[in-house]
Amino acid sequence: MAHAGQRVSEDAERDSRLSALEEALGHRFCDASLFAASLRHASYAHERGREPGGGIDPESESNERLEFLGDAVLALVVAEALYAAKPDWQEGELTRALHAIVEGRSLASLADELGVGPAMRLGRTEESSGGASKPKVLEDAMEALIGAMYLDGGLDPVRRFVAARFANALAADATPVERDPKTELQERLMRVAGEFPTYRLTNDTGVEGDDARFSVEVVSKGEVLAVGTDRTKRRAEKAAARQALTRVPEDGEAG
Known part of the structure; x- marks a missing residue:
């Protein structure tokens, strides 16, 4: 009975975290399964997929597909907000x-602020290694939550979320100092080598x-400047570009 009581207490605590x-987030999910899936790390899903008994466990799907969707939806909504808020900015500044x-x-920090980590479902090994506080885990979950919000309620809840949580960034008068590494590398190589870099998987x-x-x-010019690795091709490209920037000075030849 003590074990059952402990389980009830844990379930109540989790329900409180989800609420x-x-x-x-500023959004109450109509489809609770989307909310649950967005918080289900691959390590947890893989463990559930190995459970005995046959059939398909509804909890054996991770949040990775929602992460993919949320990444695109967030970019669209933020781009839309910037376009409306900054009529005088040019493409480079908006980008x-x-x-x-x-x-x-930025997303990992926001996820931490919102309490995403404690609400996640993690595999036993991932949980014991502090997965709920790992920046990459939090970043991916934040994107998955945005994907789930979009499927549950369309663009409107995502727009409200972006307006509320990124208000300072959207209202900034100047573009950020830190630049996207692929954009920065492209501009540097155009100056010093006269051509765009290429990326090879x-x-x-x-x-x-x-x-x-x-x-x-x-x-660049047949020379491999750097290699990047990550869980998605896009992030691996950014990692490679970031490393290549250490070899390509602002002015002068790549070294």
């Missing part, structure tokens, strides 16, 4: 502001949730 998270708002550290492990699934080379 608080919905309040922080830099967009990347600064949706970049990983060199490896894909095919393992979902693998933080080093994709390996990408960034190349």
Whole structure:
């Protein structure tokens, strides 16, 4: 009986965390399964998928598909907000502001502020290693939550969320100092080499949730400047560009 009582207490605590998270998001989910899926890390989903008994466990799908969707939806809504708020900004300024708002550290910090980590479902190993506070786990979950909000209520709840949570960034008078590494590398190489860099996928492990699934080379004039690895091809490209920037000075030849 003590065990059953403990389970009831844990369930009540989780329900309280989920309710608080919905309040922080400014959206109450009509489809609770979307909300649950957005908080289900791949490690937890993989464990559930190995449970005996046959059939398909509804909790064996991770939040990775929602993360993919949320990444695109967030970029669209932030771009839309910047376009409306900054009629005098040109494409380059809008692009830099967009990347600064949706970049990983910004999303991870926001997820931490909203209490996303304690509400997540993690596998036993991931949980014991502090997964609920890992920036990449939080970033991915934040994107998955946005994807779930979109499927549950369309663009309006995402627009409200962006307006509330990114108000300062959207109201900033100047573009951010920190720039998207791919944009920065492209502009530097145009100045020093007269051509855009190219990105080549060199490896894909095919393992979902693998933080080093994709390996990408960034190349200029036939020379590999750097290699980046990450769980998505886009992030691997950014990692490669960031590393390449250490070899390409603002003025002068790549070294």
